[in-house]
Amino acid sequence: MSPAGCSPDFGRTASDYAVHRAGFPAELLDRLLASGFVAPGARVVDFGTGTGSLARLFAGHGCAVTGVDVAAALLEQARRLDREAGLEISYIEAPAEATGLPSGGFDVVGAGQCWHWFDRPAAAREVARLLTEGGRAVIAHFDWLPIAGNVVAATEQLILRYTPTWPFADRAGLYPQWLVDLQTAGFTGIETFSFDVAVPYSQEAWVGRVRASAPVSGTLEEDRVRAFSNELTAMLRERFADDPLDVPHRLWAVTATAPAAGRCSPRRAP
Secondary structure (H helix, E strand, O other), X not given: OOOOOOOOOHHHHHHHHHHHOOOOOOHHHHHHHHOOXXXXXXXXXXXXXXXXXXXXXXXXXXXXXXXXXXXXXXXXXXXXXXXXXXXOOEEEEOOOOOOOOXXXXXXXXXXXXXXXXXXXXXXXXXXXXXXEEEEEEEEEEEEEOOOOOOHHXXXXXXXXXXXXXXXXXXXXOOOOHHHHHHHHOOOEEEEEEEEEEEEEEOHHHHHHHHHXXXXXXXXXXXXXXXXXXXXXXXXXXXXXXXXXXXXXXXXXXXXXXOOOOOOXXXXXXX
């Protein structure tokens, strides 16, 4: 289920999303490759692919990738970015809970920065359906980190003034509940890893990045988005003069192995 009180339209954020949102760091795929979790030539489905950030990481390492998203405008941006990167990725417009893709046809299913928007039990069942026996699932997030007094904390306070119902302020970038989703769907070998990095943003790019987020362009009307952007720009000039800004982020991921044949139906969590 989508988080209560938050039904963003990411199609409205497509242009800013493509330009300003930091993609997943290359180290994510480096770790998955080094562990044998992913191999060149693997058949990969990327749930909630958006503008294709995670999909391009897989494709850039020789995987055959299909991206899935419900937002046609984001998929248009993904195709443009793929062309610029010289990569070929297939895309389908479909929900993660019912992709219409063939059962047992994929080695890896990924979900980057999106699992919280899904009907999670249904999405976990769909992941299990799509994977070959022994196939792998990876759910990953790359989140900015609010620390007392930093630019992220100040930005989140401004977001909450405009979108008081936004449920994701003051988070640590950790998602233990996703482990329960996978366990309940019968996955085994569940493991997590994380690492922190600082992402440089110009002041203009940080305004664009925040504008592309769900509680701003994904929720507010155009005049409110403009007002928010103007206020954020003024706050940065007054309180955070560095340009670029070093914005702390955390990469967090959970990996798991698909259930054996006949064990894809959900079971009661312990």
